Amino acid sequence: MHQSPSPLPPPPRLLAAALSLALATAAQAGEVEVLHYWTSGGEAKATLALKATLQAKGHVWKDFAVAGGGGDAAMTVLKSRVVSGNAPAAAQIKGPSIQEWAREGVLASIDDVAKAEKWDELLPKVVSDIMKYKGQYVAAPVNVHRLNWLWANPEAFRRAGIKSPPASWDEFFVAAEALKKAGLIALAHGGQSWQDFTVFESVALGVGGPDFYKKAFVQRDAATLTSPTMEKVLETFKRIKPYTDKNANGRDWNLATSMVIRGEAGMQLMGDWAKGEFIAAGKVPGKDFICAAAPGSASAFTFNIDSFAMFKLKDAEKIKAQKDLASAILAPAFQEVFNLNKGSIPVRLGMKMDKFDDCAKQASKDFVDSAKSGSLLPSIAHGMAVPPAAEGAMKDVISQFWNSERMTAKDAMGKLASAAKTH
Secondary structure, three states, X not given: OOOOOOOOOOOHHHHHHHHHHHHHHHHHOOEEEEEEOOOOHHHHHHHHHHHHHHHHOOOEEXXXXXXOOOOHHHHHHHHHHHHOOOOOOEEEOOOHHHHHHHHOOOEOOOHHHHHHOOHHHHOOHHHHHHHEEOOEEOEEEOEEEEOOEEEEOHHHHHHHOOOOOOOOHHHHHHHXXXXXXXXXXXXXXXXXHHHHHHHHHHHHHHHHOHHHHHHHHHOOOHHHXXXXXXXXXXXXXXXXXXXXXXXXXXXXXXXXXXXXXXXOXXXXXXXXXXXXXXXXXXOOEOOOEEEEEOOOOOOOEEEEOOEEEEEOOOOHHHHHHHHHHHHHHHOHHHHHHHHHHHOOEEOOOOOOOOOOOHHHHHHHHHHHHHHHHOOEEEOXXXXXXXXXXXXXXXXXXXXXXXXXXXXXXXXHHHHHHHHHOOO
């Protein structure tokens, strides 16, 4: 019986080239590079949940973490990557910045994923509008953070004779004085511009109320920004400074949270990512730490929504991984595990909250209620309310005022109104 000759093996050089090409293709298959600035304890745990979700779908996760709570350093790195034509698959971008990147023509539409999974029904309109450009989704929201929280150490409160968290700014100063007399730092703070403005926003909300906040910080109304109410807000804000410690300048937010965890400081005004730090340290809400609405703001909800904007890619496998990432972000399982670790609440409506603590359950209820009533308020400090140039200018004024011995509330008011006009 005649047999065909066996085919000759390819020359070693060609074999090596084919093998390296196959390996390179395998290495690229489904790689998803994600730029983010989640590097603290609770945040890092939350990020691992997203990595695990993508790896379970057979993709390669390439972590691109850039430290710095406010994300400024990450944005600098991202700009250089995009300009050099080497954008990651996804980057942590939020608020009006999403629209600015979209206008540059560098973001990819994920509308096919959003339509298939009915995102318009799963998200409040105020959220979905932020994620879209010209009617198409270009970003996926991960969570909702409430900004107007006060965190406190119950043992520090007991030592100072404080019975309950302050419900007004007058009560706050009484509590701060008592903590100071007990030899504690009243307010743990990190002197960075976004942290200064986080405190300032909560003061504005507590002193002025939601309508004042909306006019001043969302509409940037000149009359409101130069009103007697704004002067009172600024004066109240400046009264807080002596209750922080002299080493506050430049301190990262999570180090300030650690001061409350250890009982060196009584209180912190910070978004609910601070809760992620308490949880990561093995602390139990209601027992080891207190969460309460920032003074005077119990009926309001200032929000920060973390999201991933998707960048245009050429490689088909990477595009597939990118779409799987978008899908995974809104999936109920990920929404639950991520937010349990991050201290935030699911952005997806209708989620079961039975595994969440009382702080999160309250935040979720208030989020749903305020979404219905139209009183969800975006945060300037966290890039949700105004374009980045105006945000930066307004933050600068508030930090200058916070750190100045000479600037009056009236001076600051004029400068803030001018900064708000920045485009």
